[in-house]
Amino acid sequence: MVSARFCRHSRKAAKSLRNNKLSSQGCEVGFHLEVLSFQLAAYLGQLQEEIHNTAYSEFRKQIENAWMDISQECLKPTAVPMPLLARVLNLTRAADVIYKEQDSYTHVGKVMKNNIAAFFINPII
Numbered sequence: 001m002v003s004a005r006f007c008r009h010s011r012k013a014a015k016s017l018r019n020n021k022l023s024s025q026g027c028e029v030g031f032h033l034e035v036l037s038f039q040l041a042a043y044l045g046q047l048q049e050e051i052h053n054t055a056y057s058e059f060r061k062q063i064e065n066a067w068m069d070i071s072q073e074c075l076k077p078t079a080v081p082m083p084l085l086a087r088v089l090n091l092t093r094a095a096d097v098i099y100k101e102q103d104s105y106t107h108v109g110k111v112m113k114n115n116i117a118a119f120f121i122n123p124i125i
Contacts, residue, residue, distance in 0.1 A: 063096075 074085055098105045104112040
């Protein structure tokens with residue numbers, strides 16, 4: 001399935017190459033090869049974007065399942081003391097907040113600054 005964006009870019013590239021007024025047979029072959037290579041590059045870019053979106057949604061499902069597993073396991077009595085489980089759970093929560101949408105640890109933005117301020121400067125307690 002070819003997207004509208006792909007078709008639009010292909011037509012735009014073909015039009016710009018046609019406007020160069022290629023006259024000889026060799027130039028026409030070069031023109032067609034240029035159009036085909038541009039179409040192939042655009043298609044590969046679109047395919048890469050679709051693969052990225054599919055992988056991202058699959059990772060999100062795995063993260064949701066992992067949270068459900070963690071919640072269920074913390075409710076069951078185990079041989080591991082609850083204070084140790086609480087520390088692991090809190091570390092996992094912190095990692096989720098820091099890396100939820102982007103790498104907020106490396107690239108601190110407004111959202112992370114607000115989270116830190118809410119936690120340390122303006123606590124609910």
